[in-house]
Amino acid sequence: MMNLNTKTKPTWCPGCYNFQILAGVKNTIAKSGLKKDDFALVTGIGCHAKIFDYLNLNGINTLHGRVLPTCLGVKIGNPNLNVLGFSGDGDAYAEGMAHLIHAARFNSNINYFVHNNQVFALTIGQPTPTTEVGFKDKTTPLGVKTYPINPIRIMLASGASFVARVFADVKQIEYILEEALKHKGFSFIEVIQPCLIFHKETYAQKFYSLDKTGYDKTNFDQAWKKAQEFDYNSVDEKTTIPLGIFYQVEKPVLEEQYPQLADLKKKKIGWKDIKR
Amino acid sequence: MRISILFGGPAGTGPNILTNILGRTLVKQGYFVFYSRDYQSLIRGGHNFNVLTFSDKPIHSNESQVDILVALDKNTEEIHKHELKKKSFVLSGHDENMYYAGRLFKLLGLNFDLLEEEFKELGNRFKENMKEAKEGYDEEKDNLCALKYEKGDSVFMNGNQGLAEGAVKSGIDIYYAYPMTPATSLLGELAERQLEDNLLVLELENEIAVINAGIGSAITGAKTMIGTSGGGFDLMGEGLSLAGMAEIPLVIFLSQRPGPATGVATYTAQGDLNIARHSGHGEFNRVVLAPGDPKECQELTSQSFYLSQVFGIPSIIISDKHLGESFYTVTKKPKITPSRKLTSLTRYNSYEKDEEGSATEDAKIIVANIEARLKKKKEIDNDTKKFDRVKTHGKKNSKNVVVSWGSTKGAILDAIEDLDVEFLQVLYIEPFPQIKKDLEGKNIILVENSATGMLGEVIAEKTGIFIEDKNKILRYDGRPFLHDELKKEIEKRLKK
Numbered sequence: 001m002m003n004l005n006t007k008t009k010p011t012w013c014p015g016c017y018n019f020q021i022l023a024g025v026k027n028t029i030a031k032s033g034l035k036k037d038d039f040a041l042v043t044g045i046g047c048h049a050k051i052f053d054y055l056n057l058n059g060i061n062t063l064h065g066r067v068l069p070t071c072l073g074v075k076i077g078n079p080n081l082n083v084l085g086f087s088g089d090g091d092a093y094a095e096g097m098a099h100l101i102h103a104a105r106f107n108s109n110i111n112y113f114v115h116n117n118q119v120f121a122l123t124i125g126q127p128t129p130t131t132e133v134g135f136k137d138k139t140t141p142l143g144v145k146t147y148p149i150n151p152i153r154i155m156l157a158s159g160a161s162f163v164a165r166v167f168a169d170v171k172q173i174e175y176i177l178e179e180a181l182k183h184k185g186f187s188f189i190e191v192i193q194p195c196l197i198f199h200k201e202t203y204a205q206k207f208y209s210l211d212k213t214g215y216d217k218t219n220f221d222q223a224w225k226k227a228q229e230f231d232y233n234s235v236d237e238k239t240t241i242p243l244g245i246f247y248q249v250e251k252p253v254l255e256e257q258y259p260q261l262a263d264l265k266k267k268k269i270g271w272k273d274i275k276r
Numbered sequence: 277m278r279i280s281i282l283f284g285g286p287a288g289t290g291p292n293i294l295t296n297i298l299g300r301t302l303v304k305q306g307y308f309v310f311y312s313r314d315y316q317s318l319i320r321g322g323h324n325f326n327v328l329t330f331s332d333k334p335i336h337s338n339e340s341q342v343d344i345l346v347a348l349d350k351n352t353e354e355i356h357k358h359e360l361k362k363k364s365f366v367l368s369g370h371d372e373n374m375y376y377a378g379r380l381f382k383l384l385g386l387n388f389d390l391l392e393e394e395f396k397e398l399g400n401r402f403k404e405n406m407k408e409a410k411e412g413y414d415e416e417k418d419n420l421c422a423l424k425y426e427k428g429d430s431v432f433m434n435g436n437q438g439l440a441e442g443a444v445k446s447g448i449d450i451y452y453a454y455p456m457t458p459a460t461s462l463l464g465e466l467a468e469r470q471l472e473d474n475l476l477v478l479e480l481e482n483e484i485a486v487i488n489a490g491i492g493s494a495i496t497g498a499k500t501m502i503g504t505s506g507g508g509f510d511l512m513g514e515g516l517s518l519a520g521m522a523e524i525p526l527v528i529f530l531s532q533r534p535g536p537a538t539g540v541a542t543y544t545a546q547g548d549l550n551i552a553r554h555s556g557h558g559e560f561n562r563v564v565l566a567p568g569d570p571k572e573c574q575e576l577t578s579q580s581f582y583l584s585q586v587f588g589i590p591s592i593i594i595s596d597k598h599l600g601e602s603f604y605t606v607t608k609k610p611k612i613t614p615s616r617k618l619t620s621l622t623r624y625n626s627y628e629k630d631e632e633g634s635a636t637e638d639a640k641i642i643v644a645n646i647e648a649r650l651k652k653k654k655e656i657d658n659d660t661k662k663f664d665r666v667k668t669h670g671k672k673n674s675k676n677v678v679v680s681w682g683s684t685k686g687a688i689l690d691a692i693e694d695l696d697v698e699f700l701q702v703l704y705i706e707p708f709p710q711i712k713k714d715l716e717g718k719n720i721i722l723v724e725n726s727a728t729g730m731l732g733e734v735i736a737e738k739t740g741i742f743i744e745d746k747n748k749i750l751r752y753d754g755r756p757f758l759h760d761e762l763k764k765e766i767e768k769r770l771k772k
Contacts, residue, residue: 008634040621042492052625053634060495060624061635062488063518069485073492073500076450076476078621081496102481260476271449272497272617274474 002030008053017168017193021115022051024173025084029057031174032181040074040081042067044091047122047195048115051086059084065095068103071110072254078270079255079262082111082181089116093129093151103186104158108254111180111187114151115168117195118232125198132233137198151190152227152246156220161185161251163223166243167207168193179245185253192241203241210244223247277332279420280339281380282356284325285348287318290373294346295326296603297377297394299432301386302330303605306428310335310686312602312756317457317541323351332424336569336604336686337759343420344383346376365418374405378412385422388413431606435599435683438570438606439529440465442577444473445612448527449498451477452486456505457541458597459531463503483508487515487526494524497619499581503529506548507538513555516590520560522624523649525584525591527577532596534754543754544598546682549730552594553706559646561653563660564592564705567599568685574610576703579663582615587656594705596725598756599683613663657707665704666711674698676770677715679743680723681705681731683756688723690759691766697721702731712739719771720747723762727752 004026012018029039041059043049044067052061062070071085092100092114103110120126125137127144130151135144155163162183166172168191180187194202216222223246230241255261264270281298283291292313299309311328327338341361347353347368360366367379374395381391388410395405433441439462443451453463467477480486483504490502504512509530519526530552534545552564563583565576576593584591623633628645630636669689670678676697680688688699700714715735722732722743729748736742749765751757 006632006634008630008632037621040496045626050635052623056623056632058621058623060491060522061626062491063514063626066484066488066515069480069488070492072480072485073452073489073494074496074621075492076478076489077493077496077498077500081621098481099485102485258476260470260474270496270498271476271493272620274449276447 002036004029004036004056006054006056010050010054012047012050013196015196016047018047018051018115020168020170021113021173021191021193022054024170025051025055025177027170028174028177028181034082038080038082040083042070042074042083042085044087044096046088046091046120047117048086048088048091057084065091066099067091068096068099068110068112071112072103072106072108075108075110075255076261078272079265080268080270083109085110085112087112087114089114089118089128089130090120093149101154101158104155104160104188106254107159107161107185107251109184109186111177112189114188114190115193116151116190117193117199118148119195119199121195121198130232131199148232150227150232153224155188156223156227156247159251160188160247161249162187162245163247164188164245165190165192167191172243183248185251201235203235203239206235206239206241207243208240210242210246215244217245217248220247277421278329278335278339279331279344280327280329280342281344281346282325282327282342282359283346283348284323284352284356286321286351287315287324288320289348291324291326291348294373294377295328297391298380299328299603301390301394303428303430303432305423307332307423308334308430308605309432310337310602310604312338312598314755315542323355325352325356334605334607335690337690337757339760340758344380346380348373348376365420370412372408374408375412378409378414379416382413382416383418383420385419432603433570433606434601434603435567435570435573435595436462436531436601437465438567438573439577439593439595440469442574442610442612443501444469444475445574446578446581446615447499448475448501448581450475450493450500451502452480452489452500453503454480454483454486454508456508458533458600459503459505459508459529461601462529462531483511484515487512487519490526491515491519491522491524494526494619495624496621497617499585499617501527501529503531505531505533506535506551509548509551509555514557516562517556517558517560518626519590520556520562521558521626523588524624525588525619527580527584528590528592530592530594531600532594534752540754542597544596544683544725544756545752545754546596546684546725546730547727548594549705549734552592553734561587561589561649561656562592562706563589563656564594566594566681566703566705568682568701568703569599569606570604571606571608571610572703573599574612578613578615582613583656583660585615585618586659587652588619589656594682596683598725604686660704660707663704665702665707665709667701667703668714669699669701670695670697672698675719676721677718678721678723678766679715679731679735684723684725687757687759687762691763695763695766695770697766697770705734708734708738711735712741715739715741719769721766721769722748723757724748725751725756
């Protein structure tokens with residue numbers, strides 16, 4: 001069995017949903033039949049990024065908001081690597097929003113998880129772009145005045161070829177990472193990951209799986225409608241939150257369109273191995 | 277002999293192609309050619325001009341007066357009439373630019389066959405070009421000089437072509453950029469060569485993406501370079517700091533133009549020395565290399581790749597619009613420093629990290645990491661002593677010394693030809709060479725394309741020697757120094 005552990009003792013809060021994500025990722029990598037060195041890990045800054053310290057894969061714990069361009073650079077550096085990117089909602093939707101839209105446009109074969117807890121947790125509780133109207137903390141005593149963005153719709157509008165949402169549960173993470181690894185192109189996966197301290201809403205009993213409804217994930221119009229079912233803002237007894245793959249289609253993959261990169265892929269090497 | 281020709285006209289009328297044809301022909305005939313470009317930030321119309329100077333002796337700059345004015349419109353004649361000498365030739369009144377090529381070749385005593393060769397190389401519009409040029413050639417009755425025909429093996433190239441050549445010779449794998457004048461032409465040069473030389477060139481959404489993608493590729497072991505101008509370099513600041521912290525080999529091309537902010541987009545300046553030295557938070561290692569001509573562009577690019585790989589550091593090459601886009605006659609082959617790919621994919625971190633590459637807050641590890649980086653700083657200083665970190669030109673051991681860096685080299689070399697002055701050209705801004713002994717007791721004159729004379733600040737910081745304000749020759753109108761004007765300025769400050 002592959003050892004993916006590090007010596008670092010986790011500093012996530014007891015019971016944090018990030019543990020579920022970590023376990024799911026580890027299980028899938030172990031079961032994938034791939035070697036440790038077949039993966040590269042890129043993380044941002046925030047609670048999510050501590051996954052870098054607990055998951056013994058090569059890669060980089062990079063700057064806040066810059067996970068996606070870094071992933072792209074890694075993938076171009078060696079197109080044979082399975083690149084796993086992890087961000088928080090602050091990382092992905094605030095500091096790094098421009099990169100997110102362009103990552104969908106590039107459609108490089110990158111697997112990207114956004115741990116969305118709808119709050120800046122590590123900086124102790126400020127609102128992010130997906131925080132609901134009225135949320136209050138020390139920095140927003142008058143309450144949040146802005147309506148949250150809908151990342152699923154942004155990804156659909158940006159042309160992403162794989163758009164999914166799951167809950168931070170081991171089984172769901174295992175399932176979606178397997179699917180993402182199979183997908184050729186940019187895989188966007190939002191993980192609803194409640195913060196036990198600063199954003200406690202767990203949306204219990206509101207989730208349902210798209211897979212079980214005979215949903216056609218290649219139908220864009222349907223995906224667009226489904227994406228609006230949950231608006232990240234209002235939660236009441238009628239709220240339902242779809243989980244699973246909203247949309248998945250085949251589109252030209254960036255690194256397959258450049259002969260230089262296709263050649264590296266064919267030879268199973270990276271630029272490092274090119275002798276001049 | 278030194279002949280200066282100004283080609284002027286609205287953007288889109290082709291003064292560049294005309295200048296290139298004449299420049300290439302003259303270099304092939306064994307002459308020394310220098311040409312600079314003055315163009316506005318617009319696509320069509322306005323007033324653009326090139327000044328081409330040539331000689332039978334090495335030259336590296338232009339002068340303030342012209343022998344031949346090629347005016348592709350009325351406006352050009354009006355704007356440049358004050359630059360004419362008593363016996364200057366003015367070629368004007370015709371719409372087709374190749375007509376002027378014909379007249380010029382005749383005027384300079386160049387055989388028409390040479391022009392035909394150039395048209396063949398151009399390929400398109402061959403018949404039309406020939407017809408237009410023939411008309412001009414036949415019409416021209418004057419003869420300024422009869423140029424000798426000696427085959428030259430010099431190369432005619434601009435600084436950014438030098439950088440591209442140097443990068444390819446250094447084994448570049450990947451180049452990322454976002455378009456910004458005057459760095460953009462390197463993006464074009466490398467993009468055109470990417471299949472032939474097997475490298476990847478990609479334009480990303482902004483400079484922040486550029487430096488972070490650069491870091492991503494560099495950690496896989498790819499030889500990676502990125503390029504931008506001052507504004508884009510500002511955006512890269514945080515990534516630069518990361519490259520310093522995570523010890524990532526990344527070559528960064530910084531091509532200056534006048535700032536602050538958008539400044540004067542298509543003109544030249546040397547105002548970004550301080551950001552090259554200091555951009556990025558925290559204390560980390562970097563090198564800053566400043567070539568002064570296309571040969572040095574090639575050499576310092578190869579040194580930049582070497583140093584970034586050996587020491588795992590960001591390596592900055594600082595140039596500017598004047599060096600990047602002016603064409604020089606390169607007579608000697610550059611000395612390329614080879615480098616191996618020494619980086620492999622392990623665990624990198626933007627935090628201080630432990631032995632596994634995970635984030636740490638342990639005081640002892642933090643201190644050990646910082647001290648390792650400080651030790652490396654000394655190693656970089658020692659190792660770079662094998663390179664020409666400073667060069668001296670002009671009269672050895674003169675009591676007068678001109679100090680400068682980068683693109684001012686050309687005008688200074690031409691200006692000091694028969695003056696009692698030594699020229700100390702600094703090529704390594706970081707690590708800074710030991711030049712205290714070369715300056716002590718001398719009459720020091722600083723030449724820089726900036727308003728504050730930043731090299732003077734660096735010299736004061738590193739040597740304790742302060743250059744008097746009256747000895748600072750500074751130009752900050754976006755234009756390069758012209759050797760004749762500069763000579764007068766230097767002469768005024770010389771001590772007997």
